[in-house]
Structure formats: C-alpha cells, structure tokens
Amino acid sequence: MDQTTDQADTATYDVIVIGAGVSGMRQLMLLREKNLSVRVLEGGGDIGGTWYWNRYPGARLDSESYTYQYAFDEELLAEWDWSELFAGQPELLAYFNRVADKYDLRRDIDFNTTVEQLHFDEERNLWTVKARGGRTYTTRFVIAATGVLSALNFPDIPGLGTFEGEWHHTGAWPHEPVDTTGKKVIVIGTGATGIQVITEVAKTAGHLTVFQRTPNWAIPLRNRPLSADDMAEIRGTYPTLFQHLQTTSSGFIHQADPTTSTDVPRDERLAHYEELYQQPGFAKWVGVYHDIATDAEANKEYGAFIEQKIRERVHDQAVADLLVPTDHLFGTKRVPCETNYYETYNRDNVRLVSLKESPILSYTPKGVLTQDGEVEADIIIIATGFEAFTGALNRIDIRGKGGLSLKEKWQFGPLTYLGIQVADFPNLFIMGGPHGKGGHGNSPRCSEKPLEWMADFASYLVANDVQRVEADPTAEKEWSEWVYEVASKLLQAGANTYVYGDNIPGRPRAYLAYAGTLPDFVQKLDDSAARGYEGFVLTR
Template identity: 45%
Template sequence: MSRPTISPASDPTVSAARPPAADDRVDAVVVGAGLSGLYQLHRLRELGLTTVVFEAGDDIGGTWYWNRYPGARCDIESMSYSYSFSPELDQEWEWSERYAAQPEILRYIHHVADRFGLREDVALRTRVTRAVYDGADHRWRLSTDTGRTVTARFVIMATGCMSVPKDPGIPGVDSFTGAVHHTARWPREDVSFAGKRVAVIGTGCSGVQAVPVIAGEAASLTVFQRTPAYVLPARNRPLRAAERSALKAGYPEFRRAQRRSRGGTVFAPPTRSALEADETERTAAYEAAWEEGFLNGLVRTYTDILTDEEANATVAEFVRSRIRSVVTDPATAERLSPRTFPFATKRPCLGTGYYETYNLPHVALVDLRATPIERVTPRGIRTSDGEHDLDVIVLATGFDALTGSQLAVDIVGKGGVTLRERWAEGPRNHLGLVSAGFPNLFTVLGPLSPSVLTNITVSIEQQVEWITDCIGHLLRNGLTEIDATPSAEADWGTHVAELAARTLYPAVDSWYTGANVPGKPRVFLAYAGGLDRYREECDTAARDGYTGFTLSSPGAFPLSEERE
C-alpha cells in the first residue's frame, strides 16, 4: 500500500508543540490529535484559551494514523466524510476517489493542520496516563508517560470511539517465529506479503478491506472467520473533475442538510414497511441499493429494516443470495453467509472484491465455530482440525469500542472516585458529554452519543461546537465549572436504552453492546435516536440554561485572569 509523503512540517521526529506556561498550567487539555482533537483545538483557540493537545502517536491523524493496513479506506463518501466548518477548505481540497483510502485521508488531515496552524500546540509521542480532579483548586492534573504533568481547567477526551485494539485472547501469539501485525497498529514501513503464507484472523471491516489486497500478493492466504459479516459492494471509483465541481457548487446546502440529517448523510427517507411490498418490488429495491454502493443503502430502502425481524429477514436473505451468486463453492458461500444475527445489527462492511477473493485457488476459509483456534505455535496456527504453517499473521480482531479509550486513562473525579468505578456496570453520562462527578471533563464521540451510528465527521463538529459554546458560556458569565447532575445522567441512560430497545440492536452480541470484550458490561453503547434528534436534545439543554447540569463558580477566578 502506498504511503503519504510526510512533509518537513509534519516530520514525526520533530515535536513542534508550543510549551504552555512555565508552571505547566493551561486553560484546556485535549487528549488525542485526530479529527476530533484538531477541530476542538481550533475552536478553543477562537475562545482565546491556552490549549495543549497530547497525542500518543508519532504524528497527528488519530484513526487514520494508526489504521494504515492494506486496503484501509473510509466507508462514507469522501466529500461527506470531511470537515464542514470552513467553506474555503471545502472548495480547495480535491478528493480523488468516491471512498478515500487511508493515505489520502491522512494527507487531508495534515493539510487541515497546516492550513490552520494547529501543529504547534500538539505534543506528539505523549500518552496521558492519569487525570485527577483537584477539588481544592477545581482543576485537573494530568500525568503523561513522558513525565510531564499539566494542570488545566478543562479537559476534552478526543481519544476516538475505535482506538483501543481488543486483545485477541489467543494463547501462544508471542511464540510465533514469523511476523504478527494488528490492523489497528500497522507498521509505518511497507509490509511485503510476496511469496508468503499469510493468515488473517477476523472478518470485520478491517479484515474485509485487507483480505482482497493481501490475497493479491501472498503465495497463500488463510482467513480465520468466527462470525461472517454482511459485506456490501463499495462501487468505489475515481471522482471525475466535473463531478467534483458540481458537488462543490452544492456544498453550502449539502452541508446544511448533513447537519439536519438523521445520520450525517443526505438521502430521501423511506416511507413504507418492507412487509407492505411484494417480493418482486422488494428485490428490485434491494438490487438498486446494492448497485449504488452505500453503507446504509439497504437499511434506507424501508422504514422497518432495523425494527422488525420479519422485515429484516427479507434483506438478510437478499444479501445471502448475492453471496451465493458470487462465491462458486457452495460450502464456502454458506460459511460466508451470516445467519446468527439480523442484517445491520452489527456494522455492515463495504468491500471491494471481498467475496470474489474466495474463488481464488490460493485462498482458504476456516470456520472457527466448527474448528476453533487452540493456540498459535512457533510455526503457525493450530485449530482443532490441525496446524496451518504460516509466515505472517494479521490480527483483524477489533476494538474495545467507545469506552475503551477513556478507561485506558486512570481518570479520578470528585471524592477520589475513578471513572472505571463509576462505569463498572456500563457508561453513565448526560448527553454523552459529561459524567457526574467529573466536572469540566468532556468527551467527543463517547458512549451514549450517536457517534458510531452516524457519519462521525458531522457528529464531531456537533459535539465540539456544543462543548466550545458551553465553555464560552461559562467564561462570559464568570463561571468556572460544569458538572452533570446524577438525576439527569440516570434519565439520559434510561432514554438511550429505551431508544435502543425499539430496534433489533440490543439483542445481538456485538461491539455495539460490548459483547466482544470479555467482562465488559452488556449495554447498548450508542444513541439510536438519530443525530438530528440528539442535536435538538443538546441545543435545548443549552438554550434552557444547561438543564441537567450544575454550573458554578466555586471560589475560583476567571480564566482570563488565570492566564495573565
């Protein structure tokens, strides 16, 4: 896979972070320098706040820095999956493909950072390990793995909803004498599979994207699958110049429509039940959506795909029929056909040539439900059916989603209570933004917000802008602290659970419910009411004086004096 050229300004060997005040006191700390963290930095600067961004990686980019595996690409169209806050940025950046690949998205993020001069406030190769709220000073004290400590009035966790790789839980991995790579921690240097015997463990979105690319190079490829995914065709292609120009001309209204939409993408909503249509009509609708190549195209055909099991079964069988039409071996086609969960209750995948790959003579599929992995050996992978000799193992085993990146930091709030203790039975917060007992600690794309059920660039801008407006409100009114009330937090958790219960999501073991991580509380982790409804909930709370929150000025001085 080609790599983006790193310009001198983005050379990861140089940390250009501007030091904060001499005593390491700043107004705000942002944790993470991906799409969320960079936009949050931009907006906090507009408030005049001294801000430092801590980034564990060698460079900015977040998800698009870490996930550089072969075939990595966005599953939302490029011209939708981008910032909307700057009309000038919209017009000057040229996307090359319908669905941008990782190197191009990373170049875009570098361009944004350079255009808005964001790098100087980013401290690279610095992981926040602990954040402790000081009840006497009403500030947060953050410790890092470099030994640097910083105190700040505000902390924004922009650590991403899919950024902590899940332990594959396979014994013996360290004993393997070949190479082991995780899709979420891919090496910066090119990895060659030429002439090698390769295994991919996992068939979620990263595995689906990597498999066809690796198969095109490897001498042999064995895919170890526990649960087959619903894989939809991306229909990716280069964007024509005239097409880009037309889209750019319509950007102002399109961006407004994105913000008003349910999921951050613009489409005509369905108007009827799948069960109201006969089989011929349904099949035609599904065929049209299949050919369009949209992640949620099939979900958008009818109103009840995600709420009615019988309606869902019609589209699930349609996808299985398409798998059978592509995969020539009937037994392999059946193993690739999902039958244990409704369509789209686990995130569907967009793929290019995924099912076709299994027609190649050097590609094999191992069904781990029939022949589970016993361990990794020095020579390869041993299942209950025998040993597979290998040169390379690729782990595409997923993430500790939504809560993992926050709980990876030892966060200690009021009264010495840790966030891990507060979330022992599942995440608790108000509006997905602030947890009670952790004042001035905000989260972008965290649990109990729409996040992963939406085009996250639109969700990022909505949440960052709400957080920024909230901090601005505090400053204008001589206030220094905001905290969620326990009652509002409880009500929000109940509301999120009730919305999820109206769908087919909660009954399925998935990373949406935390079921992929042993011991993780079983809770549906996202707000399923739509980004449009969520935006109104947030706007109403702010408009009504931040209902559900306690705003105070506990004996502290304004930030403007603090910085003098």
C-alpha cells in the same frame, strides 16, 4: 520535546484536549477562536487519529469522500479534489495534514504523549494530567476526544510472543510497507477491517488463511474515480449538501426510506432492493425501508435477498455456508462495504476456517495451533477490532470526586448525561464517547455541531468564572435510561455486537452507542444551552 523523562508543564491551561484525530483537531480550532488557552495531547506521532493508525492494505472510507471533510472552510472546499468516491487512507491522511498545515495546529499539540492518568483536585477544581514518561499538565477543563474505535482489542489467545514471524494489528499498522508477496499469511477476524485487508492481501500472498469467528453481512462498495467534472458538479452541491447531512439520522448522505416495506407489493420491493444493491456505499443499509431495522420479518426478506447475492458470487457453496450469517439479522451489526470480498474465496490461494469448528488454541513459533493442527505463517494479521466507545477512556486512570475511578463507575456499563459528562467527574467532557452522537456515524458530520456546542460551553464557563461543572445525577440517570430504552426497540438489541461490548470476552453487556438521530441529539444540546445549560450543575 523529550517525552521520556519526568517533566511538569508550568502552565495551567483553560482546556486540555486528549486526541488529535478528526474531532480533536476541529476542537482545537474552535477553542482557539474563543481565545482559550488549549493544549492537545496525542499518543501518536502526528495528527489524523484513525487515519494515522489504520494504514493497513485496503483501508478506506465507506462514507462518500466529499461528505467526510470539514465543512467550515470554503477555501479548502474549493481547492481540495477527491480522487475517488470513497477515499483511501493515504488520501485521507493527506487531507487532514493539509488542514493541520493550513491552521498551524501542531504548535498546540504534544505528540507521542499517551495520557495515563487524569486526577481531579477537589480543592483547586483542577485536573492533573499525567502522560507516559512522567510529563504532567494542569488544566481547568479536559475534553476527551479519544475516539469511538481507538483502543485495540486482541483475541484471548496465548503465546503471541513466541511467534517468530511478523505480526501486526490492523489498528496499529507500521508506517513502513509490509511485504506479503509470496508469503504465508494468516488473518484473524472478518469484521469491517478484516474484510478490507483480506481482499488486498489475497492478491499478493502465496497463501492466505482466514480465521473467522462470526460472518458478517457485507455489501458492495462500488467505488470509482472522481474526475475534474465530477468534482465541479459535487462542489456545486456543497451549500445544500452539508445542510442536508445535518438532517439525516447519522450524517450519511443516505436516509432510511419512510415507506413501510409491507405497504409495497413484493415484486416492487424486490425490484427496489435490486436498485439499491447497484448503488454505491451505504444505500443498501442506511437507505432501505425503515422497518427493516425494527421488524424481523421485513428484515429476513431483505436478508434473504442479500444472501442470494453472496451465494451467486461464491463458487463453493460450502464456503458460502460459512460466509452467510446465521446468528444475526441484516444491519444489526455494523455492515462493512467491500470490493470483491466474496470473490476472494474463489481464489486457489485462500482458505477460510471457522473458529467455531476449528478454534485457535495458541500461537506457536511457526504460526497458530488449532484444534485440527498447526497452521504455519510468515505474517499474522490481527483484525479483531477495538474495545469500542469506552475502551480508550477505561485505559486511562481517571479519578473524580472522592477518588472514584471512571472505570469503577462504568463497571456495569456507561452512565452519562448527553454522552458529554459523567456525574462525580467535574470539568471532564467527552466528545465521541458512549451515549452521544458525536463521532458515531459519519464522524465529521456527527461531531460538527457537538464540537461547536462544546467550544461555546467552554467559553461560557471561563467567561463566567465557573469553577466546577458536572452532570446532575438525576439528569444522568434519566438520559442513560432513555438511551437504553431507545436502543431496546431496535432489532440490534438481539445481536452480539461491539455496540453492546460483546466483542470483548468477559465484558458485561451494556449498550454503548446512541440510537437517536443526529438532529434530535443536536436539538437536545441546544435546548440545554438555551435553558442555562440545564442538566449541568455549575459552581461559580
């Protein structure tokens, strides 16, 4: 299909889904089961979303592999073997390709189709969807499954076009291999992505310069291979495992310890911290005493424990000083998992530069110009993350009632009802956006029930000939205020973090995520449905 010339799709669909990532793929399957006409529009060349785009060296899960897969297909659960406790990008993409092949998903997906405009026709109660190149679609309902972390963020540094070497953003990594062997490499950014790519590139680069704006607390991943016996044992837990994951706060296998830390003697606390530290994955973040997320003094003690671990692993304590966070408490930003990240700075070919001490002034033909001089490079890797939660939606020209743009409505921060609809934007739904739980946490687990709920809602709307559905403004106001209030009680409220949009210079600070638990969120969806979709205004 030629996506570069003006074309109009003559069909009017029941639903158009934007995005063919983990959520968009599952939404397509569920809408098919409801016998709705559906088309998925995907900007990439194939399925996979995060795992299609993020191909950089070291990209992998920090949720246990077996918790991250789809749970609905017992046949697929029985046949798929995970090779590692925390799967890497190639294996994850292979898994989602297996799903797409099995369910023949691609026949209902238009690839290389980047949506640029969504305009609502108030007379016909239809959305006109325009993609780059001019292709247009008409649909009754739109479900945006554009992802929490999909809109690339570039640092505000001039002159990138003048650089004569290779440069890549980790969130749009090329399909062909990038050879860093013996090269002079610069990595900008030390968030979750930066930590993964730095560790791998350092093994091959002739010299690696890391530019760090803000250090992050990071914890050992402790990955390992999974044997056939391991998989057999894991499969035996699937029926209860997936039920359990729907009861945890964010769909992770780990859950906060209900014990208050100060109720435990200090020597026992420290022994418990050591026990957690030796465990894989997020046990060291999500599985700690619950008050570490709300009590600054409890948090500082745990932070001191993690700081000691960092200092034990870094030979040069001046470098360790740069790597230990001083501007935020543990867990108030997303905590990356790592494998030998801190040891990377013991290598002779790696140099860490603080952007606070030596800011980058511009890119140059040979590398970057800092306050202290030029740093040359053959390859520059930009690992500065994403415009989270709202970025992908704000980059589409979305116009609702009266021509109101979504970006204009959200100029001071997002307003939603249940994170799913926005008043004045009828027949538009969001899966995995701001102020909702779907996709925020362990993505497949957090999106599972909301996607099923959405398919039921779409089927109900079509079966009952509902022409228009939109969030009630009062319900939107109450929900948004409640989301902000819950978030304000966490220590996270005192940190500069992407969940407040602070990673984007000039962006107004506003809470973008959802601090409630997954079970509570699903219950709120179910309660709305049980009351005739309370909080939504339906026009038949």
